[in-house]
Amino acid sequence: MNQKLILIDGTAIIYRTYYAFINRPLINSKGLNTSAIFGTVNTFLKLLDTFDTDNVVISFDLKEKTFRHKLDENYKANRPEMPDDLVSQIQPIREFFDIIGIKTCTKAGFEADDVLATLTEKCHGDYDIVLVTGDKDYAQLVDENIVMYDPFKGETLRREEIEEKYGVTPEQFVDFLALVGDTADNIPGVKGIGKKGAAKLLEDYGTLENLYDHLDDISSKSTKKKLEEDRDNAFLSQTLARMVRDIEMDLNEKEFRFDRGNIDKAIPFFQEYELKSILKKVAGQQELDLFAEDEEASETSGVHFESILIDTEEKLEKMISGIPSKGVVAIDTETTSTDPMMAELVGVSLCWEEEKAYYLPFSHNMSDNLDWKKSQPRLKKALFGCKLVGHNIKYDQHVLRRAGWFLENVYFDTMVAAYVIASGEMRYSLDTCSRRELDFEMIPISDLIGSGKNQTTFDMTDTHDACRYAAEDANITFRLYHVYSKRLDDMDMGRLFYDIEMPLIDVLSKMEENGVFIDVEILDEISRKTQKRVAELQKDIYDACGKPFNINSTKQLAEVLFGDLGIKPVKKTKTGLSTDNSVLEALAQEHEIARLLMEYRMLTKLENTYTTALPKMINPHTGRIHSSFNQTVASTGRLSSSNPNLQNIPSRTDLGREIRKAFVPEKKDYVILAGDYSQIELRLAAIMSCDENLINAFRNKEDIHRQTAAIIFEKDPADVTQDDRKKAKVINFGILYGMGATRLSGELNISRSEAQEFIENYFAKFPTIKAFIDNQIQTARDRGYSETMLGRRLELQGLRSSNQRFRSEAERVAINMPIQGSAADIIKLAMIEINRKLPEFKMIIQVHDELVFEVERSQVEEATKRIKDIMENALPDKYKGIVPLDVEFSYGENWLEAH
Numbered sequence: 001m002n003q004k005l006i007l008i009d010g011t012a013i014i015y016r017t018y019y020a021f022i023n024r025p026l027i028n029s030k031g032l033n034t035s036a037i038f039g040t041v042n043t044f045l046k047l048l049d050t051f052d053t054d055n056v057v058i059s060f061d062l063k064e065k066t067f068r069h070k071l072d073e074n075y076k077a078n079r080p081e082m083p084d085d086l087v088s089q090i091q092p093i094r095e096f097f098d099i100i101g102i103k104t105c106t107k108a109g110f111e112a113d114d115v116l117a118t119l120t121e122k123c124h125g126d127y128d129i130v131l132v133t134g135d136k137d138y139a140q141l142v143d144e145n146i147v148m149y150d151p152f153k154g155e156t157l158r159r160e161e162i163e164e165k166y167g168v169t170p171e172q173f174v175d176f177l178a179l180v181g182d183t184a185d186n187i188p189g190v191k192g193i194g195k196k197g198a199a200k201l202l203e204d205y206g207t208l209e210n211l212y213d214h215l216d217d218i219s220s221k222s223t224k225k226k227l228e229e230d231r232d233n234a235f236l237s238q239t240l241a242r243m244v245r246d247i248e249m250d251l252n253e254k255e256f257r258f259d260r261g262n263i264d265k266a267i268p269f270f271q272e273y274e275l276k277s278i279l280k281k282v283a284g285q286q287e288l289d290l291f292a293e294d295e296e297a298s299e300t301s302g303v304h305f306e307s308i309l310i311d312t313e314e315k316l317e318k319m320i321s322g323i324p325s326k327g328v329v330a331i332d333t334e335t336t337s338t339d340p341m342m343a344e345l346v347g348v349s350l351c352w353e354e355e356k357a358y359y360l361p362f363s364h365n366m367s368d369n370l371d372w373k374k375s376q377p378r379l380k381k382a383l384f385g386c387k388l389v390g391h392n393i394k395y396d397q398h399v400l401r402r403a404g405w406f407l408e409n410v411y412f413d414t415m416v417a418a419y420v421i422a423s424g425e426m427r428y429s430l431d432t433c434s435r436r437e438l439d440f441e442m443i444p445i446s447d448l449i450g451s452g453k454n455q456t457t458f459d460m461t462d463t464h465d466a467c468r469y470a471a472e473d474a475n476i477t478f479r480l481y482h483v484y485s486k487r488l489d490d491m492d493m494g495r496l497f498y499d500i501e502m503p504l505i506d507v508l509s510k511m512e513e514n515g516v517f518i519d520v521e522i523l524d525e526i527s528r529k530t531q532k533r534v535a536e537l538q539k540d541i542y543d544a545c546g547k548p549f550n551i552n553s554t555k556q557l558a559e560v561l562f563g564d565l566g567i568k569p570v571k572k573t574k575t576g577l578s579t580d581n582s583v584l585e586a587l588a589q590e591h592e593i594a595r596l597l598m599e600y601r602m603l604t605k606l607e608n609t610y611t612t613a614l615p616k617m618i619n620p621h622t623g624r625i626h627s628s629f630n631q632t633v634a635s636t637g638r639l640s641s642s643n644p645n646l647q648n649i650p651s652r653t654d655l656g657r658e659i660r661k662a663f664v665p666e667k668k669d670y671v672i673l674a675g676d677y678s679q680i681e682l683r684l685a686a687i688m689s690c691d692e693n694l695i696n697a698f699r700n701k702e703d704i705h706r707q708t709a710a711i712i713f714e715k716d717p718a719d720v721t722q723d724d725r726k727k728a729k730v731i732n733f734g735i736l737y738g739m740g741a742t743r744l745s746g747e748l749n750i751s752r753s754e755a756q757e758f759i760e761n762y763f764a765k766f767p768t769i770k771a772f773i774d775n776q777i778q779t780a781r782d783r784g785y786s787e788t789m790l791g792r793r794l795e796l797q798g799l800r801s802s803n804q805r806f807r808s809e810a811e812r813v814a815i816n817m818p819i820q821g822s823a824a825d826i827i828k829l830a831m832i833e834i835n836r837k838l839p840e841f842k843m844i845i846q847v848h849d850e851l852v853f854e855v856e857r858s859q860v861e862e863a864t865k866r867i868k869d870i871m872e873n874a875l876p877d878k879y880k881g882i883v884p885l886d887v888e889f890s891y892g893e894n895w896l897e898a899h
Contacts, residue, residue: 336459
């Protein structure tokens with residue numbers, strides 16, 4: 001007979017107990033709501049009485065979004081924010097389980113359901129498993145030796161109870177939810193299919209896939225129609241509802257063991273939160289002083305360290321004497337703003353051992369501070385031989401440089417490392433990384449400076465309050481360094497990180513500091529013209545629709561277009577009829593109103609984003625705009641730009657080109673110089689696929705699209721028409737993005753069958769390209785990730801998805817990512833080399849394949865020659881000589897002339 005393993009859905013219990021007391025909350029003498037704390041602890045103690053086992057694991061949902069939110073932005077979107085008085089109880093509850101030694105399992109990007117499903121999958125042969133939860137979704141896990149137990153109803157659900165209650169087997173429960181949906185999680189399901197109908201369909205067809213394979217067999221026309229219309233929602237719902245059972249987790253069954261004697265260790269916890277009835281139960285009616293101080297009842301998290309405030313010269317001297325001369329030191333700054341070019345330094349925290357971290361205050365209001373001018377040279381000298389580590393250290397570089405200290409020995413950025421290791425995670429804040437890697441919840445900044453209208457700045461905090469927060473930043477960064485440095489080595493990604501991403505930080509820091517200069521008068525003139533045209537468009541739209549309305553309201557616009565005007569809808573979403581740009585583009589072929597709306601949207605977006613916004617973003621100290629260039633946003637390795645986004649100014653619209661006119665050199669004897677890689681992704685595709693036709697075309701400097709058209713249409717290049725070349729160009733670029741027949745037919749305005757025939761003909765003439773694409777997909781499927789020339793990785797879990805839409809999207813990324821990511825790596829190498837060898841040429845903007853500089857007019861020829869040489873030789877040595885890189889340069893009085 002197997003041992004019992006209790007798996008507890010902690011999040012479900014927390015919510016259930018909190019709302020059980022919603023009308024009569026438990027409030028202790030300190031004014032703290034303890035309903036969820038009491039309810040969760042009490043429920044757990046009752047579980048120990050109910051089940052005779054010492055094997056217990058609990059899991060909690062984490063704050064960050066999961067992979068399901070990436071699949072569907074509406075997932076759980078209708079859930080209200082967690083009440084503040086419940087938020088304050090989460091950490092104490094987790095603390096309780098840490099104190100008594102219960103194993104807590106969590107995984108970033110996944111829910112507690114997925115973690116417990118994985119544990120169930122891996123342990124069900126060795127244990128009889130009890131899933132403690134009131135969440136019906138767990139029914140999909142029930143098996144012969146797996147049961148659900150609802151502690152609030154005292155109800156045990158086995159296979160037979162599941163079948164009786166829902167009319168389906170546990171194996172069918174995911175498909176059941178895919179049909180009926182789940183309003184609690186905002187899972188759409190199939191509109192109009194209820195529980196009984198879903199159970200009957202699954203009784204007849206077994207699975208969702210089989211049901212859709214036999215739609216024509218369904219006698220009810222209305223049911224068939226509902227299923228046809230909501231096919232995508234059904235399969236999306238299936239994916240959202242299915243618990244993940246194969247999360248990568250290190251399992252040590254010894255950690256499952258729980259010593260019931262550890263409950264006594266929680267007595268100080270019960271005292272602190274005044275859980276009197278639990279105290280009596282645990283302590284056997286013993287009277288205890290609920291407010292007695294207990295020095296042993298300190299932090300129970302796995303992260304322990306001493307926060308040391310350095311606010312005197314004597315303390316500073318003692319701290320400096322302990323800094324290791326060549327060791328790793330984490331550094332972090334506290335400031336008055338998130339804008340590094342405006343932020344004033346308030347304090348610096350340092351850490352070089354896990355047990356201690358230090359905070360040095362320099363400009364706290366009405367507190368004891370160190371003298372920055374005296375302290376800075378001593379700190380710089382003490383840290384000179386050290387390897388400095390930071391989390392988003394580019395920000396700290398900016399702040400300290402403006403305060404007179406240039407960090408020359410930056411070694412490791414934990415935010416960048418987290419991104420390199422898992423570029424698809426999307427979130428890399430220090431708080432997120434701490435939760436993900438250390439299972440440690442950091443102090444929120446709002447605890448010190450407040451939020452909303454009452455928010456202050458960090459210099460207004462007391463130094464003692466600031467010390468714990470700031471020291472924690474440095475300590476967690478130091479701990480993450482050890483986690484990430486080892487993982488980079490294990491994944492063989494050290495070269496990518498140390499040779500590309502880390503040197504790039506200095507490049508981007510200088511580029512951001514350089515900033516761009518704009519001619520405000522040009523933007524003002526553009527704004528006047530734009531606003532006049534927007535007003536004209538608004539009047540024309542109202543006239544065409546017969547009434548005024550809010551053009552920016554999707555709901556009102558849909559009512560006017562598809563109701564008042566009777567235009568046939570193109571696309572429907574879960575929230576109603578779509579009016580997005582793809583819909584307007586489709587309607588524009590027949591309806592003038594759609595063309596007016598498209599122009600209106602384009603103009604208002606550029607007006608709000610650039611023409612009126614840019615002048616407000618000029619730094620009053622420098623007179624320039626300082627955009628941020630981000631390394632940790634795009635999953636392919638591309639850089640992104642923000643505040644403002646200089647990469648998103650369109651170059652193909654009249655207004656976009658006019659805006660580029662406003663980007664000018666600050667000095668009259670300077671010009672804007674731009675170098676742009678020509679067809680770099682096609683060239684890399686030729687290198688990576690080893691296709692002789694493409695390689696020869698590039699080597700011979702032929703028109704690649706004309707040559708492709710000549711091969712496809714079996715013509716002499718001289719006989720290729722412009723239409724032939726256009727088709728070849730579309731597929732040459734489209735093939736790199738996994739373009740299918742549907743997209744190609746839209747691009748070329750031909751039928752889908754013609755587009756499919758065109759693709760097949762292309763692959764017949766370029767078999768190595770087809771083999772390359774197939775190999776990219778298969779290799780990514782085998783490995784679980786795609787990879788660039790220089791070893792950058794992107795995990796692609798969707799390649800194994802049963803949902804065709806998700807799988808197709810993952811296959812598209814598997815084709816494109818290695819090419820686009822390699823191009824991103826190459827321009828990064830070029831930027832690093834230019835920064836190292838040609839610092840005299842001011843780099844100001846990077847837009848994917850383009851670099852923009854501000855140079856003296858007299859140096860244009862030399863700058864062009866030297867920068868071009870570096871950019872064209874940025875390929876890794878093993879790929880040089882196959883296909884040449886080509887960079888086209890131009891210059892002018894503004895960015896438009898140089899583009």
